[in-house]
Amino acid sequence: MNVFQFILQNRSEVLELTLEHLWLVGVSTLLAMLVGIPLGIAIAHRPRLNKPVLASANIIQTIPSLALFGFLLPVPWLGERADRLAILALILYALLPMIRNTYMGIRGVDPAVVEAGRGMGLTDRQLLFQVELPLALSVILSGVRVAVVISVGLATIAAAIGAGGLGEFIFRGLAMVDNRVILAGAIPAAVLALLADLSVGWLERRLRPR
Protein backbone atom coordinates (compact mmCIF):
# COMPACT_ATOMS: atom_id res chain seq x y z
CA MET A 1 0.00 0.00 0.00
CA ASN A 2 1.54 3.31 -1.05
CA VAL A 3 1.01 6.75 0.51
CA PHE A 4 -1.86 7.73 -1.73
CA GLN A 5 -3.75 4.54 -1.06
CA PHE A 6 -3.19 5.15 2.65
CA ILE A 7 -4.54 8.71 2.37
CA LEU A 8 -7.49 7.49 0.36
CA GLN A 9 -8.28 4.79 2.86
CA ASN A 10 -8.14 7.26 5.75
CA ARG A 11 -9.69 10.14 3.84
CA SER A 12 -12.23 11.05 6.47
CA GLU A 13 -9.51 11.45 9.10
CA VAL A 14 -7.24 13.32 6.65
CA LEU A 15 -10.11 15.66 5.87
CA GLU A 16 -10.94 16.19 9.53
CA LEU A 17 -7.34 16.95 10.45
CA THR A 18 -6.96 19.22 7.43
CA LEU A 19 -9.99 21.20 8.55
CA GLU A 20 -8.58 21.40 12.07
CA HIS A 21 -5.34 22.58 10.60
CA LEU A 22 -7.09 25.20 8.50
CA TRP A 23 -8.98 26.38 11.54
CA LEU A 24 -5.80 26.82 13.59
CA VAL A 25 -4.10 28.70 10.77
CA GLY A 26 -7.15 30.75 9.78
CA VAL A 27 -8.07 31.92 13.26
CA SER A 28 -4.50 32.72 14.23
CA THR A 29 -3.85 34.59 10.97
CA LEU A 30 -6.98 36.70 11.35
CA LEU A 31 -6.17 37.56 14.95
CA ALA A 32 -2.54 38.28 14.08
CA MET A 33 -3.75 40.67 11.35
CA LEU A 34 -5.99 42.42 13.84
CA VAL A 35 -3.03 42.97 16.14
CA GLY A 36 -0.10 43.21 13.74
CA ILE A 37 -1.46 45.61 11.13
CA PRO A 38 -2.58 48.30 13.62
CA LEU A 39 0.77 47.89 15.41
CA GLY A 40 2.61 48.33 12.12
CA ILE A 41 0.58 51.46 11.39
CA ALA A 42 1.30 52.81 14.86
CA ILE A 43 5.06 52.38 14.59
CA ALA A 44 5.10 53.82 11.06
CA HIS A 45 3.64 57.02 12.48
CA ARG A 46 5.58 57.06 15.74
CA PRO A 47 9.21 56.39 14.87
CA ARG A 48 10.18 56.19 18.54
CA LEU A 49 8.15 52.99 18.94
CA ASN A 50 9.48 51.14 15.94
CA LYS A 51 12.70 49.80 17.47
CA PRO A 52 11.18 48.29 20.65
CA VAL A 53 8.18 46.81 18.83
CA LEU A 54 10.15 45.29 15.97
CA ALA A 55 12.79 44.02 18.38
CA SER A 56 10.15 42.27 20.53
CA ALA A 57 8.54 40.66 17.51
CA ASN A 58 11.97 39.57 16.36
CA ILE A 59 12.80 37.99 19.72
CA ILE A 60 9.53 36.03 19.71
CA GLN A 61 10.48 34.74 16.29
CA THR A 62 13.72 33.30 17.65
CA ILE A 63 12.04 31.14 20.32
CA PRO A 64 11.95 27.54 19.12
CA SER A 65 8.33 26.61 18.46
CA LEU A 66 8.27 23.48 20.58
CA ALA A 67 9.70 25.47 23.50
CA LEU A 68 7.11 28.22 23.04
CA PHE A 69 4.28 25.67 23.20
CA GLY A 70 5.87 24.34 26.35
CA PHE A 71 6.21 27.78 27.94
CA LEU A 72 2.55 28.55 27.32
CA LEU A 73 1.28 25.25 28.73
CA PRO A 74 1.10 26.38 32.40
CA VAL A 75 -0.76 29.63 31.57
CA PRO A 76 -4.18 29.26 33.31
CA TRP A 77 -7.01 29.81 30.80
CA LEU A 78 -4.82 29.00 27.82
CA GLY A 79 -3.45 25.72 29.10
CA GLU A 80 -6.95 24.29 29.47
CA ARG A 81 -7.44 23.86 25.76
CA ALA A 82 -4.59 22.91 23.50
CA ASP A 83 -6.08 24.70 20.47
CA ARG A 84 -6.20 28.04 22.32
CA LEU A 85 -2.59 27.65 23.17
CA ALA A 86 -1.62 26.65 19.64
CA ILE A 87 -3.49 29.62 18.23
CA LEU A 88 -1.73 32.04 20.56
CA ALA A 89 1.66 30.63 19.62
CA LEU A 90 0.83 30.88 15.91
CA ILE A 91 -0.31 34.48 16.40
CA LEU A 92 2.98 35.34 18.09
CA TYR A 93 4.96 33.90 15.17
CA ALA A 94 2.80 35.62 12.58
CA LEU A 95 3.22 39.04 14.19
CA LEU A 96 6.69 39.84 12.89
CA PRO A 97 5.96 39.62 9.14
CA MET A 98 2.67 41.49 9.61
CA ILE A 99 4.11 44.32 11.71
CA ARG A 100 7.25 44.65 9.63
CA ASN A 101 5.52 44.68 6.27
CA THR A 102 2.83 47.12 7.39
CA TYR A 103 5.55 49.39 8.72
CA MET A 104 7.62 49.12 5.55
CA GLY A 105 4.60 49.54 3.30
CA ILE A 106 3.49 52.74 4.95
CA ARG A 107 6.98 54.16 5.25
CA GLY A 108 7.45 53.38 1.57
CA VAL A 109 4.63 55.65 0.40
CA ASP A 110 6.08 58.55 -1.59
CA PRO A 111 6.56 61.42 0.91
CA ALA A 112 5.41 63.93 -1.73
CA VAL A 113 2.07 62.14 -1.92
CA VAL A 114 1.66 62.27 1.85
CA GLU A 115 2.68 65.91 1.98
CA ALA A 116 0.28 66.82 -0.81
CA GLY A 117 -2.52 64.99 0.98
CA ARG A 118 -1.80 66.69 4.26
CA GLY A 119 -1.47 70.07 2.58
CA MET A 120 -4.84 69.58 0.91
CA GLY A 121 -6.45 69.19 4.30
CA LEU A 122 -6.90 65.43 4.64
CA THR A 123 -7.30 64.41 8.27
CA ASP A 124 -4.91 61.76 9.63
CA ARG A 125 -7.70 59.22 9.27
CA GLN A 126 -8.46 60.14 5.67
CA LEU A 127 -4.77 60.10 4.86
CA LEU A 128 -4.45 56.63 6.38
CA PHE A 129 -7.48 55.02 4.77
CA GLN A 130 -7.51 56.77 1.41
CA VAL A 131 -3.80 57.13 0.74
CA GLU A 132 -1.39 55.25 2.97
CA LEU A 133 -3.17 51.91 3.39
CA PRO A 134 -4.22 51.51 -0.26
CA LEU A 135 -0.69 52.30 -1.39
CA ALA A 136 0.88 50.01 1.21
CA LEU A 137 -1.63 47.21 0.63
CA SER A 138 0.43 44.97 -1.60
CA VAL A 139 3.40 45.11 0.79
CA ILE A 140 1.12 44.38 3.74
CA LEU A 141 -0.46 41.44 1.94
CA SER A 142 2.90 39.98 1.08
CA GLY A 143 3.56 40.01 4.83
CA VAL A 144 0.29 38.17 5.39
CA ARG A 145 1.33 35.70 2.74
CA VAL A 146 4.62 34.95 4.45
CA ALA A 147 2.85 34.64 7.80
CA VAL A 148 0.27 32.19 6.46
CA VAL A 149 2.86 29.95 4.87
CA ILE A 150 4.92 29.92 8.08
CA SER A 151 1.77 29.17 10.10
CA VAL A 152 0.77 26.18 7.99
CA GLY A 153 4.16 24.65 8.68
CA LEU A 154 4.29 25.57 12.35
CA ALA A 155 0.77 24.36 13.03
CA THR A 156 1.94 20.78 12.43
CA ILE A 157 3.94 21.07 15.65
CA ALA A 158 0.76 21.99 17.54
CA ALA A 159 -0.10 18.30 17.49
CA ALA A 160 2.70 17.79 19.99
CA ILE A 161 0.56 19.48 22.64
CA GLY A 162 -2.61 17.82 21.45
CA ALA A 163 -4.06 20.67 19.45
CA GLY A 164 -4.77 18.43 16.49
CA GLY A 165 -4.19 19.29 12.86
CA LEU A 166 -2.14 17.47 10.28
CA GLY A 167 0.74 17.19 12.73
CA GLU A 168 -1.18 14.27 14.27
CA PHE A 169 -0.23 12.09 11.33
CA ILE A 170 3.33 13.32 11.36
CA PHE A 171 3.88 12.54 15.05
CA ARG A 172 2.02 9.25 14.77
CA GLY A 173 4.11 8.29 11.77
CA LEU A 174 7.29 9.18 13.65
CA ALA A 175 6.23 6.97 16.54
CA MET A 176 5.28 4.12 14.22
CA VAL A 177 8.36 4.63 12.04
CA ASP A 178 5.99 4.62 9.08
CA ASN A 179 6.76 7.09 6.30
CA ARG A 180 3.32 6.70 4.75
CA VAL A 181 1.68 8.02 7.89
CA ILE A 182 4.13 10.93 8.09
CA LEU A 183 3.46 11.79 4.47
CA ALA A 184 -0.28 11.58 5.00
CA GLY A 185 0.21 14.64 7.22
CA ALA A 186 3.04 16.28 5.35
CA ILE A 187 1.58 16.19 1.85
CA PRO A 188 -1.76 17.81 2.70
CA ALA A 189 0.14 20.40 4.79
CA ALA A 190 2.37 21.23 1.84
CA VAL A 191 -0.64 21.47 -0.44
CA LEU A 192 -2.35 23.77 2.08
CA ALA A 193 0.73 26.01 2.24
CA LEU A 194 0.86 26.21 -1.56
CA LEU A 195 -2.83 26.98 -1.87
CA ALA A 196 -2.64 29.64 0.84
CA ASP A 197 0.36 31.19 -0.87
CA LEU A 198 -1.37 31.22 -4.23
CA SER A 199 -4.63 32.63 -2.95
CA VAL A 200 -3.10 35.47 -0.94
CA GLY A 201 -0.85 36.17 -3.93
CA TRP A 202 -3.91 36.32 -6.15
CA LEU A 203 -5.61 38.68 -3.71
CA GLU A 204 -2.49 40.80 -3.63
CA ARG A 205 -2.52 41.20 -7.41
CA ARG A 206 -6.26 41.85 -7.51
CA LEU A 207 -6.04 44.64 -4.95
CA ARG A 208 -2.86 46.23 -6.22
CA PRO A 209 -3.44 49.90 -7.09
CA ARG A 210 -3.23 50.87 -10.79
Added chain:
Amino acid sequence: MPPTAPEGPVIEFHDVSYRVASTDVLCGLNLRVQRGETLVLLGRSGSGKTTTLKLVNRLLSPTAGEVRVNGVPNRDADVIRLRRSIGYVIQDVGLFPHFTVERNIGLVPTIGGWPEERIRARVQELLQMVGLGPQMSTRYPHQLSGGQRQRVGVARALAADPAVLLMDEPFGALDPITRDELQREFLSLQQRLHKTVVFVTHDLREALLLGSRIALMEAGRLVTVLAPPDFLRSTDPWASAYVKAFADGLQSVADRGTS
Protein backbone atom coordinates in the same frame (compact mmCIF):
# COMPACT_ATOMS: atom_id res chain seq x y z
CA MET B 1 -14.35 81.90 3.46
CA PRO B 2 -14.56 83.99 6.62
CA PRO B 3 -15.75 87.52 5.92
CA THR B 4 -12.82 89.90 6.04
CA ALA B 5 -12.12 93.38 4.82
CA PRO B 6 -11.13 92.85 1.17
CA GLU B 7 -8.38 95.47 1.39
CA GLY B 8 -6.52 93.84 4.31
CA PRO B 9 -3.54 91.60 3.72
CA VAL B 10 -4.48 87.97 3.19
CA ILE B 11 -1.35 86.50 4.75
CA GLU B 12 0.71 88.19 7.43
CA PHE B 13 3.94 87.13 9.09
CA HIS B 14 4.70 88.90 12.38
CA ASP B 15 8.25 88.37 13.67
CA VAL B 16 8.10 84.75 12.65
CA SER B 17 11.01 82.47 13.47
CA TYR B 18 11.36 78.77 12.94
CA ARG B 19 14.09 76.78 14.63
CA VAL B 20 14.95 73.13 14.24
CA ALA B 21 17.47 71.64 16.66
CA SER B 22 18.88 75.07 17.56
CA THR B 23 19.33 76.07 13.92
CA ASP B 24 17.47 79.14 12.71
CA VAL B 25 15.75 78.12 9.53
CA LEU B 26 13.76 81.33 9.57
CA CYS B 27 14.54 84.39 11.60
CA GLY B 28 12.28 87.34 12.45
CA LEU B 29 10.23 87.31 9.28
CA ASN B 30 7.79 90.17 8.70
CA LEU B 31 5.84 90.01 5.49
CA ARG B 32 2.38 90.77 4.16
CA VAL B 33 0.80 89.26 1.10
CA GLN B 34 -1.93 91.38 -0.45
CA ARG B 35 -5.14 90.09 -1.98
CA GLY B 36 -4.79 89.06 -5.61
CA GLU B 37 -1.03 89.49 -5.85
CA THR B 38 1.56 86.90 -6.77
CA LEU B 39 4.29 87.17 -4.21
CA VAL B 40 7.40 85.29 -5.28
CA LEU B 41 9.75 84.00 -2.61
CA LEU B 42 13.11 83.97 -4.33
CA GLY B 43 16.24 82.53 -2.80
CA ARG B 44 18.84 79.82 -2.84
CA SER B 45 18.23 76.36 -1.44
CA GLY B 46 18.18 76.50 2.33
CA SER B 47 17.18 80.16 2.40
CA GLY B 48 13.87 79.37 4.11
CA LYS B 49 11.46 79.80 1.19
CA THR B 50 9.74 76.45 1.52
CA THR B 51 9.59 76.77 5.31
CA THR B 52 7.88 80.14 4.89
CA LEU B 53 5.34 78.55 2.57
CA LYS B 54 4.61 75.64 4.90
CA LEU B 55 3.99 78.02 7.78
CA VAL B 56 1.04 79.43 5.84
CA ASN B 57 -0.92 76.16 5.70
CA ARG B 58 0.52 75.04 9.02
CA LEU B 59 2.42 72.08 7.72
CA LEU B 60 4.90 73.74 10.06
CA SER B 61 4.24 75.88 13.12
CA PRO B 62 6.47 78.84 13.98
CA THR B 63 8.64 78.57 17.05
CA ALA B 64 8.15 82.31 17.61
CA GLY B 65 5.90 84.97 16.16
CA GLU B 66 2.55 84.68 14.47
CA VAL B 67 1.21 83.83 11.05
CA ARG B 68 -2.24 85.10 10.12
CA VAL B 69 -4.41 84.09 7.23
CA ASN B 70 -7.36 86.42 6.55
CA GLY B 71 -6.66 88.10 9.86
CA VAL B 72 -7.02 84.90 11.90
CA PRO B 73 -3.91 83.71 13.75
CA ASN B 74 -2.99 80.31 12.39
CA ARG B 75 -2.58 78.74 15.78
CA ASP B 76 -6.25 79.43 16.57
CA ALA B 77 -7.50 78.18 13.23
CA ASP B 78 -8.95 74.73 12.58
CA VAL B 79 -5.99 73.30 10.69
CA ILE B 80 -8.05 71.05 8.41
CA ARG B 81 -10.39 73.89 7.40
CA LEU B 82 -7.41 76.17 6.91
CA ARG B 83 -5.69 73.74 4.57
CA ARG B 84 -8.83 73.06 2.58
CA SER B 85 -9.19 76.79 1.97
CA ILE B 86 -5.66 77.01 0.58
CA GLY B 87 -4.49 75.39 -2.65
CA TYR B 88 -1.10 73.71 -2.44
CA VAL B 89 1.13 72.74 -5.36
CA ILE B 90 4.55 71.17 -4.93
CA GLN B 91 7.41 70.39 -7.27
CA ASP B 92 6.99 66.63 -6.97
CA VAL B 93 3.27 67.14 -7.62
CA GLY B 94 2.32 64.34 -5.24
CA LEU B 95 -0.60 63.05 -7.28
CA PHE B 96 -2.23 60.02 -5.68
CA PRO B 97 -0.95 57.19 -7.90
CA HIS B 98 -3.94 54.94 -7.17
CA PHE B 99 -6.54 57.56 -8.13
CA THR B 100 -7.57 58.60 -11.62
CA VAL B 101 -7.04 62.19 -12.67
CA GLU B 102 -10.70 62.82 -11.95
CA ARG B 103 -10.46 61.51 -8.39
CA ASN B 104 -7.22 63.36 -7.80
CA ILE B 105 -8.73 66.67 -8.84
CA GLY B 106 -12.03 65.98 -7.13
CA LEU B 107 -10.65 64.83 -3.79
CA VAL B 108 -11.09 68.02 -1.79
CA PRO B 109 -14.62 68.59 -3.12
CA THR B 110 -15.39 64.92 -2.38
CA ILE B 111 -14.32 65.09 1.24
CA GLY B 112 -16.04 68.46 1.39
CA GLY B 113 -19.28 66.62 0.58
CA TRP B 114 -20.07 68.12 -2.82
CA PRO B 115 -22.72 66.27 -4.84
CA GLU B 116 -21.25 63.94 -7.44
CA GLU B 117 -22.66 65.79 -10.44
CA ARG B 118 -21.13 69.05 -9.31
CA ILE B 119 -17.74 67.41 -8.76
CA ARG B 120 -17.78 65.90 -12.23
CA ALA B 121 -18.66 69.24 -13.80
CA ARG B 122 -15.99 70.99 -11.75
CA VAL B 123 -13.34 68.48 -12.82
CA GLN B 124 -14.19 69.04 -16.48
CA GLU B 125 -14.10 72.80 -16.00
CA LEU B 126 -10.69 72.56 -14.29
CA LEU B 127 -9.24 70.23 -16.92
CA GLN B 128 -10.16 72.77 -19.56
CA MET B 129 -8.78 75.60 -17.44
CA VAL B 130 -5.35 73.97 -17.21
CA GLY B 131 -5.34 72.99 -20.88
CA LEU B 132 -6.09 69.27 -20.66
CA GLY B 133 -8.68 67.40 -22.71
CA PRO B 134 -11.76 65.84 -21.05
CA GLN B 135 -10.50 62.34 -21.95
CA MET B 136 -7.72 62.85 -19.37
CA SER B 137 -10.11 62.38 -16.47
CA THR B 138 -9.93 58.58 -16.59
CA ARG B 139 -6.14 58.37 -16.82
CA TYR B 140 -3.84 57.45 -13.96
CA PRO B 141 -0.88 59.66 -13.00
CA HIS B 142 1.70 57.20 -14.35
CA GLN B 143 0.10 57.54 -17.78
CA LEU B 144 0.80 61.29 -17.92
CA SER B 145 3.84 63.30 -18.92
CA GLY B 146 5.58 65.54 -16.39
CA GLY B 147 3.89 68.65 -17.75
CA GLN B 148 0.47 67.01 -17.70
CA ARG B 149 1.02 65.84 -14.14
CA GLN B 150 1.84 69.34 -13.01
CA ARG B 151 -1.26 70.68 -14.78
CA VAL B 152 -3.33 68.15 -12.88
CA GLY B 153 -1.55 69.26 -9.70
CA VAL B 154 -2.58 72.86 -10.36
CA ALA B 155 -6.14 71.80 -11.20
CA ARG B 156 -6.32 69.80 -7.99
CA ALA B 157 -5.16 72.78 -5.95
CA LEU B 158 -7.83 74.96 -7.59
CA ALA B 159 -10.62 72.40 -7.15
CA ALA B 160 -12.46 73.90 -4.21
CA ASP B 161 -11.81 77.42 -5.54
CA PRO B 162 -9.49 78.52 -2.73
CA ALA B 163 -8.66 82.22 -2.52
CA VAL B 164 -5.04 81.44 -1.66
CA LEU B 165 -2.61 79.30 -3.63
CA LEU B 166 0.76 78.15 -2.36
CA MET B 167 3.15 76.95 -5.04
CA ASP B 168 6.50 75.41 -4.18
CA GLU B 169 8.69 75.39 -7.29
CA PRO B 170 5.81 73.89 -9.25
CA PHE B 171 7.60 74.10 -12.59
CA GLY B 172 11.09 73.32 -11.29
CA ALA B 173 11.26 69.74 -12.52
CA LEU B 174 9.96 70.40 -16.03
CA ASP B 175 11.92 70.75 -19.24
CA PRO B 176 12.46 74.40 -20.28
CA ILE B 177 9.90 74.41 -23.08
CA THR B 178 7.14 72.89 -20.98
CA ARG B 179 8.10 75.21 -18.13
CA ASP B 180 7.75 78.24 -20.42
CA GLU B 181 4.37 77.03 -21.54
CA LEU B 182 3.11 76.48 -18.01
CA GLN B 183 4.46 79.83 -16.83
CA ARG B 184 2.55 81.60 -19.58
CA GLU B 185 -0.60 79.68 -18.82
CA PHE B 186 -0.21 80.45 -15.15
CA LEU B 187 -0.05 84.16 -15.99
CA SER B 188 -3.19 84.09 -18.09
CA LEU B 189 -4.97 81.96 -15.50
CA GLN B 190 -4.00 84.38 -12.76
CA GLN B 191 -5.30 87.32 -14.82
CA ARG B 192 -8.70 85.68 -14.80
CA LEU B 193 -8.77 84.20 -11.29
CA HIS B 194 -6.93 86.82 -9.19
CA LYS B 195 -5.89 84.33 -6.56
CA THR B 196 -3.57 85.37 -3.80
CA VAL B 197 -0.48 83.38 -4.69
CA VAL B 198 2.73 82.71 -2.82
CA PHE B 199 5.18 81.23 -5.28
CA VAL B 200 8.54 79.75 -4.32
CA THR B 201 11.36 79.63 -6.86
CA HIS B 202 15.12 79.96 -7.15
CA ASP B 203 14.85 81.09 -10.75
CA LEU B 204 15.11 84.86 -11.19
CA ARG B 205 13.62 84.72 -14.65
CA GLU B 206 10.54 82.96 -13.33
CA ALA B 207 10.31 85.43 -10.45
CA LEU B 208 10.49 88.43 -12.79
CA LEU B 209 7.95 86.91 -15.14
CA LEU B 210 5.32 85.82 -12.64
CA GLY B 211 5.70 87.98 -9.56
CA SER B 212 3.77 91.11 -8.61
CA ARG B 213 6.46 91.47 -5.98
CA ILE B 214 9.61 89.52 -5.29
CA ALA B 215 10.64 88.72 -1.73
CA LEU B 216 14.32 87.88 -1.72
CA MET B 217 15.45 85.51 1.02
CA GLU B 218 18.89 84.54 2.17
CA ALA B 219 19.91 82.30 5.07
CA GLY B 220 16.54 82.43 6.80
CA ARG B 221 16.11 86.17 6.52
CA LEU B 222 14.04 88.34 4.28
CA VAL B 223 16.48 90.59 2.42
CA THR B 224 14.11 92.83 0.53
CA VAL B 225 10.72 92.93 -1.16
CA LEU B 226 10.61 94.63 -4.54
CA ALA B 227 8.46 94.83 -7.63
CA PRO B 228 10.19 93.16 -10.62
CA PRO B 229 11.34 96.39 -12.36
CA ASP B 230 12.76 97.72 -9.08
CA PHE B 231 14.46 94.39 -8.46
CA LEU B 232 16.48 94.77 -11.65
CA ARG B 233 17.60 98.27 -10.60
CA SER B 234 18.15 97.43 -6.97
CA THR B 235 21.48 98.31 -5.35
CA ASP B 236 20.97 95.74 -2.62
CA PRO B 237 24.03 93.47 -2.75
CA TRP B 238 22.03 90.20 -2.70
CA ALA B 239 19.53 91.39 -5.30
CA SER B 240 22.22 92.72 -7.60
CA ALA B 241 24.20 89.50 -7.15
CA TYR B 242 21.18 87.63 -8.47
CA VAL B 243 20.75 90.00 -11.39
CA LYS B 244 24.45 89.86 -12.15
CA ALA B 245 24.55 86.06 -12.13
CA PHE B 246 21.58 86.05 -14.48
CA ALA B 247 23.12 88.65 -16.83
CA ASP B 248 26.49 86.87 -16.75
CA GLY B 249 24.77 83.68 -17.73
CA LEU B 250 23.22 85.34 -20.76
CA GLN B 251 26.53 87.03 -21.61
CA SER B 252 28.55 83.83 -21.53
CA VAL B 253 26.02 82.18 -23.81
CA ALA B 254 26.29 85.12 -26.18
CA ASP B 255 30.10 85.02 -26.04
CA ARG B 256 30.11 81.38 -26.91
CA GLY B 257 27.91 82.11 -29.88
CA THR B 258 30.33 84.71 -31.30
CA SER B 259 33.64 83.05 -30.61
